[in-house]
Amino acid sequence: MSLLEQQNFLARLYTDENLRKRFLSAPEKIGKENNLDEKEIAELAAVLPEELNFFADSLFWKRLREVEKMLPLTRKFFAENFESYFREFSQSYQPNSVKKHLEDAIEFVNFINKREKEDVWIKDLARFEQAKLEFNACGKNFVFRVFDFDVKGIHRTDAEAQSFKLKKKKTLAVWLRIGKKVKHFVI
Numbered sequence: 321m322s323l324l325e326q327q328n329f330l331a332r333l334y335t336d337e338n339l340r341k342r343f344l345s346a347p348e349k350i351g352k353e354n355n356l357d358e359k360e361i362a363e364l365a366a367v368l369p370e371e372l373n374f375f376a377d378s379l380f381w382k383r384l385r386e387v388e389k390m391l392p393l394t395r396k397f398f399a400e401n402f403e404s405y406f407r408e409f410s411q412s413y414q415p416n417s418v419k420k421h422l423e424d425a426i427e428f429v430n431f432i433n434k435r436e437k438e439d440v441w442i443k444d445l446a447r448f449e450q451a452k453l454e455f456n457a458c459g460k461n462f463v464f465r466v467f468d469f470d471v472k473g474i475h476r477t478d479a480e481a482q483s484f485k486l487k488k489k490k491t492l493a494v495w496l497r498i499g500k501k502v503k504h505f506v507i
Contacts (some may be wrong), residue, residue, distance in 0.1 A: 321387070325355065325500075326356075326360065329354050329355075329356065330364075330388035331414065332414070333347055333364070333372070333376075334372075334375060334376045335376065335378070335379060335380070335410060335411075335414055336411060338411065338413055340372060340373070340376060342368050343364070344372070346366040347477065348361055351364065351365075360412060361505065363388050363441075366389055375489065380407065380410060383406075383410060383420075383421070383424055384403060384406050384407075384410075386424065386425075387406060387419035387421065387424050387425045387428055388402070388428065389422065390422065390425040390449070390453055391425055391428070391429070391446065391449045391450075391453075392449075393448075393449055394429070394432070394442075394445060394449055394495050396444040397442055397445060398459065405428075405431070405432065405435075406428060408431075409427075409428050409431040410424075413431070415448070419457070422453065422457050423457070423503075425450070425453055426450055426453060429446045429447060429449070432446050433446065433447065439469055440469065441468075441469045441486040441488075444467040444468055444469045444486060445469075445486065447465060448465070448467065448471045448493065449466045451463050451493060451495065454497065455495035456495075456499075460486060460495075460497070461493070461496070461497045461498075462494075462496055462497070463494070463495040464492070464493070464494050464495075465492070465493045466490065466491070466492055467486055467489065467490070467491045467492075468488065468489060468490065468491075469486035469489060470486055470487045470488075470489040470491050471486065471491050472491065472492060472506045491506060491507065492506070492507045493505070493506045493507075494503075494506075
């Protein structure tokens, strides 16, 4: 197996809890299914499960904390569900670009928006933050989004946020960059 293939398998082993459990219970079988040779399987199997799980957990928490920084309002309104949703999301998605945390945040919002049981206003809130990220961090010159709720008032103080809920009203948001000037409109 090439070094790149080994690294990709290790990355999957650290980030995919199901694969990790299967490998720890049957290293030879899972190793062979993933094109590892006997020496590579033995080296990985020699790592204590606690060490493997500790490192995997530390990677998860790092990803989570970075995404929380990029989606602070989404984090605030999802409260304790944010972590469990991100854990579910991180089991099935691995970023590929050099901007891994940004890619994680953008794709996490896509994951949230596919969930049927979430309130539409929270999905709009997450999509608003996603659009802002795409504009600011991805170097886009134009981003346009339509929301079902009035996103004008999403920046609230903590006291206001306790009873905050977006009002149902079609809203348009535009981010525009012309040269060095940046404009943002919510209509």
